[in-house]
Amino acid sequence: MAVSGAVFVGVLTAVQARINGQLGIRLDDGFAAAVVSFGSGLAILIVLSLVLPAGRAGFGRLASGIRDRSVPWWMLAGGAAGALTVATQGLTVAIIGVSLFTVGYVAGQTLCGLIVDRIGFGPAGVVAVTMPRVAGAALALVAVGFSLSGGGLGSVPPWMLVLPLLAGVGVAWQQAINGRLGQRVGTALTATLVNFVGGTILLALATIVHVAIVGSPEPFPTDPWIYLGGALGVAYIFLSSAIVVYTGVLLLGLGAIAGQLVAALVLDLAWPASASPGLAVELAIVTIALASVVVASVPWRWAPRRR
DSSP states (O other), rough: HHHHHHHHHHHHHHHHHHHHHHHHHHHTHHHHHHHHHHHHHHHHHHHHHHHHHHHHHHHHHHHHHHTSSSOOOGOOOOHHHHHHHHHHHHHHHHOOOOHHHHHHHHHHHHHHHHHHHHTSSSSOOOOOOOOHHHHHHHHHHHHHHHHTTSGGGSSSTTTHHHHHHHHHHHHHHHHHHHHHHHHHHOOHHHHHHHHHHHHHHHHHHHHHHHHHHHHOOOOOOOOGGGGGGHHHHHHHHHHHHHHHHHHHHHHHHHHHHHHHHHHHHHHHSOOOOOOOOOOOHHHHHHHHHHHHHHHSSSOOOOOOOOO
């Protein structure tokens, strides 16, 4: 059940990436698109935290933890990774497509997930890096290699491939922090709220600097669907914070990878981008990514050798 939730997290991430990327193109400003996405998500979370008893109780425990220093400052820093992810979506996805965004994101998330689990930084403590988990991570990276074999990369600036990689590293670290903060305050809702407060502040500052340098964005579009990125971000960060306790960071990441790639395939077929690697390559990477989740999550058992 937890792995299915991780796959759904990946689907939400891919859909959010497409929406935020399109908003960035329409505004001609990826930073403005990111602050709109995070700001709308923050508004939703404030309302939920005021209305729901768990939200009010969690915020009270958070305030007490900050005062008595049982909640360290680094547990409040997950929003920086969320801000990087949403800004990267707004800057790159409409040009490179969801699949190529997912290429870098997957690579960073998989490698960082292995490290985070091995050192015990996540809420589940030290999660054994068994051979099936290593093999699953390796298969995910093979899927990345297949993605890079597609056409269209010649016209893509290198920074558009590097930013998703950094976003993937950040999200694995973010999932670990959010899970630990959710445990400390007793609810994933408060951990998600902390993320959106920090991310919104960082993105607002970045947008102010960007507007001062290059000028104001284009007029805001009137299509309601293009502003749904914040709500989707609330959903997948909340789910990640709740699920990571049961899966560990690596398995959560692998499940999300599968969901992302399947959703990316559907989105890029329905709404192709100029740098899409092509249908055959996308089918190959989705198949390999799904295999990576099966290999990493199934409890493989070997019978002892009889004498």
